[in-house]
Amino acid sequence: MLAAQSKTAAEMLADADYEFLRRLVYEHSRINLGSDKRALVSARVAKRLRVLKIGSYREYCQMLKSNPGSEETGHLVDVISTNHTHFFREEKHFDWMQTVLLPEWLKSHNEGETFRAWSAASSSGEEPYTLAIVLAEFFGLSGKWTIDATDISTRILDRAGQAIYDAEKLAPVHAELIRRYFQRGTGEFAGKFRVKEQLRQHVRFQQLNLLQPQYPFSQPFHLIFCRNVMIYFDRPTQETLVGKLSEQLEPDGHLLVGHSESLSGIRHSLRQLQPAVYLKSATSSRR
Numbered sequence: 001m002l003a004a005q006s007k008t009a010a011e012m013l014a015d016a017d018y019e020f021l022r023r024l025v026y027e028h029s030r031i032n033l034g035s036d037k038r039a040l041v042s043a044r045v046a047k048r049l050r051v052l053k054i055g056s057y058r059e060y061c062q063m064l065k066s067n068p069g070s071e072e073t074g075h076l077v078d079v080i081s082t083n084h085t086h087f088f089r090e091e092k093h094f095d096w097m098q099t100v101l102l103p104e105w106l107k108s109h110n111e112g113e114t115f116r117a118w119s120a121a122s123s124s125g126e127e128p129y130t131l132a133i134v135l136a137e138f139f140g141l142s143g144k145w146t147i148d149a150t151d152i153s154t155r156i157l158d159r160a161g162q163a164i165y166d167a168e169k170l171a172p173v174h175a176e177l178i179r180r181y182f183q184r185g186t187g188e189f190a191g192k193f194r195v196k197e198q199l200r201q202h203v204r205f206q207q208l209n210l211l212q213p214q215y216p217f218s219q220p221f222h223l224i225f226c227r228n229v230m231i232y233f234d235r236p237t238q239e240t241l242v243g244k245l246s247e248q249l250e251p252d253g254h255l256l257v258g259h260s261e262s263l264s265g266i267r268h269s270l271r272q273l274q275p276a277v278y279l280k281s282a283t284s285s286r287r
């Protein structure tokens with residue numbers, strides 16, 4: 001039944017309209033939709049047709065063409081992009097932070113220096129809040145650490161800022177950590193949990209397109225998480241992005257990518273320490 005429905009939807013999205021949407025999404029976000037993604041695009045764009053009460057894909061494309069640079073392009077990218085994430089995703093990264101990165105960082109930095117981290121495709125907040133839990137466990141809630149969390153999607157950032165999660169989303173979080181860092185909802189929020197204010201205040205969310213020419217940060221980071229987003233970009237875009245992220249790192253800073261996103265095959269100046277963990281060091285050389 002589902003297959004039949006999406007086939008019908010795909011048929012309704014004409015070749016020229018699919019090509020137009022595919023190109024627009026690429027120009028705006030560098031998300032590279034192959035020819036096999038037409039059913040997905042049809043289904044996702046259908047949501048926008050319902051919201052805007054537009055009767056056809058053709059009409060929707062015409063609206064986009066006659067309003068270039070409109071907010072709707074952002075909504076389009078929003079429905080197309082995949083926001084899948086969860087707490088303690090790719091847990092090895094967080095284990096490595098606790099056992100290697102943070103103890104070493106403490107030894108080599110002045111007391112009183114702030115540890116700065118960036119979650120560069122933060123989605124609905126599970127990644128930056130996991131990072132916050134790990135940093136709070138290490139430095140304490142009143143310790144000096146900050147997290148910038150950014151995403152292209154304002155819709156998903158609104159959710160991240162609310163920091164309210166269904167109980168089942170907390171399955172990967174240890175019971176003791178839930179007790180320390182989450183507040184149980186009551187009344188209309190029964191069955192939900194909210195990240196406690198003392199943890200939230202370390203995390204600052206803002207909208208950022210990783211492709212934009214300039215990033216708004218005043219200081220470089222000790223740690224950047226850019227996980228499970230590069231996989232949607234083509235090689236030249238990945239290479240440019242890794243170069244830009246490297247510039248945002250302190251000389252001894254680390255870049256973490258998703259475990260399915262090796263940087264092999266692209267030119268960069270970082271040293272790989274282990275799968276999906278890269279170091280910017282004075283001795284790094286361009287390959």
Ligand SMILES: C[S@@+](CC[C@H](N)C(=O)[O-])C[C@H]1O[C@@H](n2cnc3c(N)ncnc32)[C@H](O)[C@@H]1O
Nearest residue numbers: 029083084085121123152153209210227228229
């Ligand atoms: C699959 S989620 C990954 C979330 C998290 N990093 C993780 O690994 O669980 C990918 C996120 O990248 C965001 N994204 C896609 N293109 C982007 C771009 N050009 N700039 C910034 N964020 C982007 C999407 O909105 C989405 O929230």
